[in-house]
Amino acid sequence: xEEVVFSLNLxxxxxxxxxxxxxxxxxxxxYIFFWFDPLLIYLIYNSFSIAFVLxxxxxxxxxxxxxxxxxxxxxxxxxxxxxVGSKRGLKKLNQTNFINENIYNHYDLVFDFFLMISIIxxxxxxxxxxxxVGTLPILSADPSVAKVVLYTGGWGxxxxxxxxxxxxxxxxxxxxxxxxxxKISTYKKLFYWLSIAIGILILFTMGSKSSLxxxxxxxxxVAIINLFFGNNIFKHLKSDRNIKxxxxxxxxFLIAGFAYxxxxxxxxxxxxxxxNTFITRLVGSGDTFYFFYAYDLYDNFKLGPTDFIMxxxxxxxxxxxxxxxxxxxxxxMLNYAFGTPLDSFGPNAQHHIEGLLYFGKVGAFFYSFFxxxxxxxxxxxxxxxxxxxxxxxxxxxxxxxxxxxxxxxTEIDFFLLLFYDIIMFGSILFVxxxxxxxxxxxxxxxxxxx
Numbered sequence: 001x002e003e004v005v006f007s008l009n010l011x012x013x014x015x016x017x018x019x020x021x022x023x024x025x026x027x028x029x030x031y032i033f034f035w036f037d038p039l040l041i042y043l044i045y046n047s048f049s050i051a052f053v054l055x056x057x058x059x060x061x062x063x064x065x066x067x068x069x070x071x072x073x074x075x076x077x078x079x080x081x082x083x084v085g086s087k088r089g090l091k092k093l094n095q096t097n098f099i100n101e102n103i104y105n106h107y108d109l110v111f112d113f114f115l116m117i118s119i120i121x122x123x124x125x126x127x128x129x130x131x132x133v134g135t136l137p138i139l140s141a142d143p144s145v146a147k148v149v150l151y152t153g154g155w156g157x158x159x160x161x162x163x164x165x166x167x168x169x170x171x172x173x174x175x176x177x178x179x180x181x182x183k184i185s186t187y188k189k190l191f192y193w194l195s196i197a198i199g200i201l202i203l204f205t206m207g208s209k210s211s212l213x214x215x216x217x218x219x220x221x222v223a224i225i226n227l228f229f230g231n232n233i234f235k236h237l238k239s240d241r242n243i244k245x246x247x248x249x250x251x252x253f254l255i256a257g258f259a260y261x262x263x264x265x266x267x268x269x270x271x272x273x274x275x276n277t278f279i280t281r282l283v284g285s286g287d288t289f290y291f292f293y294a295y296d297l298y299d300n301f302k303l304g305p306t307d308f309i310m311x312x313x314x315x316x317x318x319x320x321x322x323x324x325x326x327x328x329x330x331x332x333m334l335n336y337a338f339g340t341p342l343d344s345f346g347p348n349a350q351h352h353i354e355g356l357l358y359f360g361k362v363g364a365f366f367y368s369f370f371x372x373x374x375x376x377x378x379x380x381x382x383x384x385x386x387x388x389x390x391x392x393x394x395x396x397x398x399x400x401x402x403x404x405x406x407x408x409x410t411e412i413d414f415f416l417l418l419f420y421d422i423i424m425f426g427s428i429l430f431v432x433x434x435x436x437x438x439x440x441x442x443x444x445x446x447x448x449x450x
Contacts, residue, residue, distance in 0.1 A: 013051050021047040027079065031086035031376065034223055036216040036250045038406040039082075039379070046409075049286030049350070050075060056293055063293040070361055071289070074352040074368040078409060081372020089380025093228050093387075105182065106391035109441070113433035114396075115172045115195055122165040122202055125158045136205040162202055164421040168429070169199040170218035171399040175392070178222050178242040180229040204260065213257035219250050221399030228387060288330060288347035295337040301329075301357045308358035312412065315420045328413045329353065348411040371408060378405045393430075400426070 024043045025032070032040045057068045130136055133155065173192040176184060184192075196215075203214065223246045226239040291297070311326060318325035330346025340346075355367030379402055386398040400422050408415040 009055075013055060016051040016054065017047045020050045024079075028082060028086075031082065031090060031380070033227060034220060034247065034250075036223075036247075036254070037220055038217050038403065039375075041216075042406050042409060046075075049289060052286040053289050053293070056290065064296065066361060067293045067298075070356050070364050071293075071352050073365040074355055077355075077365040077368030078351060078372040081369040081374075082376045083372075085373040085376020085378075086380055087376075089377055089382075089384060092384040093380055107393045107434075108182075110430070110433045110437045111172050111176075111392045111396060113436045114429055115169060115176075115192075117429055117433060118165045118168045118172075119195060119198055122162060122169070123198070125161050126202065126205060129155055129158050159206070160417070160421055161425070162206060163418060164425050166199045166202050166214075167218070167400050167403070167418070167422065168396075168426065169195050170215055171221065171396050171403070172392075173199075174218055174222045174246075175225075175395055175399060178226060178246060180226050180239045180242065213254065213261075215253050216250055216257075217403035218399060219246050219253070221403040222246060224383065224402075225387070225390075225395060225398065228383065229390065286350075288333065288350050288353060291333045291337050291347060292353055295333075297333055297336050298356070300336045301332070303357045305359060305363075308354075311358070312416055315413075315417045319420070319424065328411070329357065330411075348414065350411065351409050354412055371412075375405050375408060378402060 021044060024047060025040075028039070028043065032043075034040075053063075053068065053071050056063045057065075126136065173195040176182075176192045177189060200215065223243050226242045226246075229239055314323065314326045317323040327342045328346060329349035331340075331342045331344065332346070333349075334340040334344070334346045335342050351368050351371050352364065355364030355371075359367045382402065383398055386394045401419065404415060404418050407418070
């Protein structure tokens, strides 16, 4: 992929990226709230994808015209859907909320137990893997390969536990620290920061180059809750201070995330410089379009709307062992293009290709539109609903789901896998935590400081 990227006119490509991003930002700026907003990050990467596809069409590759047309229509469809879904939700959020103060602490103790159980399970599963396999991805000679290979043979469950539990850890701990109203003791604040450090350590061991940047998604969820929480009195007191602190910490985590990315690149033993690899990763964020369009893979897939229905419920069927897990579309792309094994890896499919394969050349636009509308609705309308009764259960639910909803545009497979795991594992952990909290309160062995 690096050879393809550096064969392009990079100055012209970056100029085109800047122009595309400017248009994107001007159209969606009302619905982007912070520099670490997942939507903004998606727009940056997607701007590279758009520029990359234009180069594929007008450059030496000369991809088929219908690929370019469906790609642009899907891009417009997602954009329109985002505007429609976000505009409706923002209008509701701008209405002042008057909240019953008695519900702020509901489930407070429950989610302390939830946090502790998540930490114990995550540490335990990784220690078990380390003892059994003898290593973790980041400790391997090539973390980029190990993050795929080591999680085979039944160890994929550990990766799923890590992704979901870390989401819970970040969401709960950050909400406790930066709650718009509640205050906590210094000791509890230290415990929550320690929990975040453990979550970062778990992500560090997974070997994914962009994993540590994922904490910014949880920062966004907590920050937007503070932004729209309660009436104007609250908004100008603790919430404003929280947002400033979140922005500051976010910068540090972003720097740490990039440092970690270069560390993984260096450990992976790439023959070129880390800088060239980083540029390749950035420009090649649209690598799925190169494989699919340049190798003309459309006719290799025989899929329809019915297949899509089965596709989106497959993670549940696979978890329940009712049906085998399906291979992602990206794995099929590399298999058709290069003959690589399906059980290896592949690029994220992206909504443009998902819509084209499952709903055809005309239906791709509508698929992207509805996907964009869902993303916009979950980000803002769901937040409005949560803030009408902002107990810890509802706020945590919003942060965990709202922080990953933009991933649906990148690959519906990955989003649904996370979503189903959040619901399934989260339900089990919540019931267990609720039982523990009730038991401890009834036995009067724990005195909880509000």
